[in-house]
Amino acid sequence: MDTVLFVHAKGGPPLGYALSRVAARSAVHLLALSTLPSAVAASADRACASVTTADGPERGDLVSLIVTRAREVGADAVVTFSEYAVVAVAEASEKLGLPGAGSSCALARDKRLMRRVWSERGISQPRFRPVADEQDLRDAAAALRLPLLLKAAWSAGSTAHRIIRSADEVPAAWRRAREVMAESAVLGYAELHVADAGADFLVEEIVPGTAEGWFDQPGWGDYVSVEGVVADGVFHPVCLSGRMPTVEPFTERAGITPAALPADAQQRVVALAREAVDALGLENCGTHTEIKLGADGHMWVIETAARFGGAMTVPQIEEVFGLDLIGMLVDHLLGRPVTWPEEARTPEQARGAAGSFVVLAVDGAGDAWPDRRRWDFPAVRDAVPLSAGSRLSVVAENSLPDGTPVPEYDPAAGANTMAALCLLSADAPETVLHDFRTLVDALPRVLPRVETMEARS
Template structure:
């Protein structure tokens, strides 16, 4: 039986979902580089036979060396991760051992300041930007209002600030200091990542979207979508488009939904435009998650593109909505069982089976207005009491009973989330109604 190594951390699809696919035909050795909650640890142990915990990795050995030695010891045929922060190490080990992975150009899909140069060459950046590791240079470089300040190598909207006018810009030095402090504090919780503390900051013009141009007037949907796909031997294959509900100000994502309700022509326009750009990044074998801003006049801009499958439950959404098991299809290629991906983007569009969503549980109401006070998480919510009888849902908490849920922090992005709900409904109207009901009643149900 084949052996593979899966580096499991916070990012990417739920590990329970991933491992249910990986363990069908192979022995999976999970390398857990960070501490994990007891309930999740029990889930992990129930799914696999080989688990490497953080304390099992010698302090004086780099993660690259450890993974390389383990791979040789067990004759691993694949080393994979879907976590943003470990793609670089895993790619280096794969290259070193001649295994399939994102490849030596993976930095092009990790560093935003690097990937922006590729977007710009393909006419898909559509904003000015400046990047520097020197905060003073970022402070002094002129970008028209409104503009963003963001780290170049983070995820989950961590550390992003929106500067709308001169009054807010007068406080920019303080904002840069808070951004740097937040990045450093977050990275302190991540083993092997101290080098990211010195990452460049980016100052960039804010993209102004137009959801009505794409979805129509009075649509509930946000002006950004994501395209989920894979790269196989350098060729990009889009799989499905995910749409979203509006963010909580300024950039905290709330709800992702499948299938996308844009017309087939509009979806084709998007994937045709981004395909050559994604392929120019020089990736070899990997999942992709490409975030797109929908602009006026049927124009688009790429916000960012990661060399990994999407997080939350977006990949399970694709399977629930279309019957496409993209993890297994990708792994068949990694194992050399198949040479090409089976799922075709346009066939996928015609095979809608259900409507599904991931709701990020945030301290905010159904209108994305933040709660004004902290509350204590008392119990897992009975969500079946507030959704349609025909719908199903799965609740995953990130906290323990009696933990405190604090009010929203604008710069913390996805780190504000205290759990998620994976929801499946029979039609679009029911899905939207269920989402609103869960968000409206959440505070009462958990306290």
């Protein structure tokens, strides 16, 4: 039987879901670079031939650790679905002579390198500058058009994003962004292979996005993501995911599969995503490409990752299109025949729709809730009036226990301040969007209050 070394770290699809798909294709040995979620620890022991944890100083040289463990277990492939481990796994696979994302994987991780390649190719993107210190940021603020978005070059989940509307805001933005990257590293949301990656930043112009003219229904966000796969160097688009509007600065609140775009618009979006992915020279990996939508058909590539979309993107694709992307990629890496999509699936080909919803303590306008609330999924499930036939569930391993106070939303920390992740299944993407808007409005009413003294403490 073929053997796979699964390198787990924070982020990516839920571990329980991903692990079950890998284990269905091969014997699997788990190398955990972060503590396993309590909700899946027991099932991991049952599903895996071995579970090895290296979440502290013993991790050392990560590439060497992965190579050594892969040789010990006789791995025929090495996989990860975490943003923070993709470069290390790609380099380890190269050393082992196994298929993987390839030597250019860092181009799909370091946003500075990514943007430089796209600039050389003339691919549409926001104007940007790398920044290494506060003076670099001051110089960029003088040279680029305000407002600007400061972001960490190796971050994910909108962590350390700061909007700069005037030059006076540069010192505070620089200080807070660096603080958040340090805080994220403590939580395990940080690059695991590149030393001092938390000090690398870039700043970009905020392009004028709009969903108007792209979607027939109001309420959609002004960007989409193209989910795909690169197999033997060839990009295969799978489908498009839509969004609700982000929470300031640009924190994602919800992803919806499929995006309800007309066919001609979807084709144009996919064509731009193909340019962006092809420019990076990836070999064998999932891809997740975010594209900003503008007026009069304008588009800008925001970023690409050499891994599948996070949260519930991959489970959503399996639910609505019947494609087990993780299982298919494992089969491909093991040399088995796989029929990849030649064109992105459309809403007309979907079996209903599904969406993932991040619980943040802000209302539909992005304003903080008037008082503190406790996360309580049964209260949400029983009290929020969803559409007929819609089904809401909670992703336990990505959610706080019921009764836990919902964290106050911190714009700089982004998704680090989420309370829970929910999955909703419905008959159409428009229904998912409607139900998510209902959920946003209902949460600060139906969740139980945190007592005043507790809130103060």
